[in-house]
Amino acid sequence: MDIITDILRAKRDNESVSRDSLYKFALGIADGTVTDYQASAFLMAAYINGLNPEETLALTMAMRDSGTIVEWDKSLSPLADKHSTGGVGDKMSIILAPLAASIGIKVPMISGRGLGHTGGTLDKLESIPGFNVNLTIDQFKSQIADIGVCMIGQTDELAPADKVLYSLRDATSTVTSIQLICASILSKKLAENPDILVFDVKCGTGAFMQTMEGASELAGALVQISTMSGKKASALITAMNHPIGLTAGNTLEIQESLDILRNRGPADATELTIALVAEMAFHAGIQNGEVLCRNNLANGKAMDIFVKMVEAQGGDIAAFEALPLAPVIMDVRASRTGYWCGPDALVVGQAVRKLGGGRYRVDDVINPLVGWQQELPCGSPVESGTRLGSVHAATKEDAEQALSVIAESFKWDAPSDPLIFQEIRV
């Protein structure tokens, strides 16, 4: 029996596979010497029987090694990146990157587009007229050296094996495996090659993980495999039963990000961003990271870096702030008196996608103006008739439909989630 079929047999029978064998196998998947049908059989066996940490690490490293690994000059350390598992209203990256840079942590960030009902950082950034997310790796490195922060899209140079495996996983119903997700996320992050990785694992109705059990398992795997690969890493498990912040939709979220960078944004989104940067600061050995963050939001330093980044990447903030509102803005008001606990995250995400703020097919064009704008934070005491929020839509019909499902999902008089459920360090 050759090495490939022996690995498949072992994984099929839930035996562990040696690091060397699996690394060879994974490199073979990456370079195409292992056939698609053998890779798929492996993915299914790995999905059902799981991969142990050494196996997950070997798969991750081999996927990383399928492409370029970004090399950073030592003088640039500490370099850090954050990865979120995706939520509704999750604009943290846009604030976090310049905020971290403002306290001395370089953030070379490679982000994604909207997926399903969750928005994508690239789509949000592109609502700033002129903002270019398609830089070369050399431009990326040079901007990090110049201003300490750069936000771009995935390139074919980094971890190309992930693209192959992801398309096989999609076609073989093996997407939702903790270890395969972990290998997919980390292969790209390890190719990006910062010193520190912080994970925001969302948990709730609008998250990929809907239970604490699943979120803990994914967070634990991300931190463990990152650490085994030589990175400093931690994860926060954070609430995603309601949208984070007050907005969901591309332009609305950039506007809210600017509010936060100007120190006048909603508390939950501000605090979560600070908590994530504080994790980076902890790993970087920077004392009082949280205090430094608050100061740099108050004194404008974080905003200054954001402006520099936008300019360096061709964006025009003045043009952004002059953008029109969506054609139709329709309010929703409280039907009763009580503690209003906000709309459901999944419902809002789906509604915004349907309004045109997300995609159903990869070539769908996004309408950046549409979305959900909340007037009050979740947990606010309100009287009947209080304005709770509004839908921004292209047409009256769209707005009515979105408002109806969002309003139906409102929760009342329920205890609210903590912002952060759990912090996971090795």
Place this chain on the structure above:
Amino acid sequence: MDIITDILRAKRDNESVSRDSLYKFALGIADGTVTDYQASAFLMAAYINGLNPEETLALTMAMRDSGTIVEWDKSLSPLADKHSTGGVGDKMSIILAPLAASIGIKVPMISGRGLGHTGGTLDKLESIPGFNVNLTIDQFKSQIADIGVCMIGQTDELAPADKVLYSLRDATSTVTSIQLICASILSKKLAENPDILVFDVKCGTGAFMQTMEGASELAGALVQISTMSGKKASALITAMNHPIGLTAGNTLEIQESLDILRNRGPADATELTIALVAEMAFHAGIQNGEVLCRNNLANGKAMDIFVKMVEAQGGDIAAFEALPLAPVIMDVRASRTGYWCGPDALVVGQAVRKLGGGRYRVDDVINPLVGWQQELPCGSPVESGTRLGSVHAATKEDAEQALSVIAESFKWDAPSDPLIFQEIRV
């Protein structure tokens, strides 16, 4: 989610899949509209989580329907076939087919070649000079109408999907699944389309199934799925810790088959063949099948039909009986006094293969003359120095090597296996 990925998800999560969905999926595997990598992911999930009987049936029927189904004139009924899961010295088919025909049961038999350490009926038949196993389906049908028995090799017309799936299973370590084995065997047998199917599921060191648990599971699945598909079916689980009969090797086994057909063969091989034909007779509603068989071995009717079949397929029995012996024949004698319980089936099978009686690669050429010839049946009381058997080999070195491993596997003074462990009917 489309139907294909939904089936993969369900099988991944150990949920059952509807008959219609699975039938469409299996037809898609068969006709190539389901990709190889999706088929492989399915095979791995089916291996690990199993298929329920309805799923196994749907897969089997779709594989059958990927090619021609042989249609028989009703006047030819009862038609029956036997399938053995493979053993050492297993020449039952060669005797069984004409014996069954002699009691009025037509036997359209499609056989295989040697696989691993087990011999193949086609290889044995081809040691008869001129014997042609490559008939068309029309010639096959016409010979069944004429003399009631025909033995040929697998054709590309019948169940071509099995060939595709088998090669994927081989490359993805998903061969040894009870349900996938069952679907593979039955898709071909259902395309051959007899009224009655009898299975000889071997159990022991020289068998595919080494435990009663495994053998029972496979036998149960074969009978259940055959019955669900509308066939009359039963299975015998029979012993394979020692070779069946006194010979292993192509020419030697044909010679032994002639002995049995002339009613002077060893008891175990004779009784097992009669038991298998009696199963067919039971399903065909033929009374006293066992007695009829004994009569037709004694009165030469079975032998007459065998001779007719050989002649119809171009073979020359006189030329066969004039074949030379192998160049080297080396005896082994008892090293002690006691009850000699014979050699191990797997050891004999491997030794005969190594002598040149089997293949390691698909294009290896077989030496029909080599093999193992046992002098006494297992369980015989012997004195030290009694001749127990001989190896027939091409060279002295080959003979010495084979004798040494076979002699080392001899068992002494142990209770012997029953011939038939269990009979399984619905």
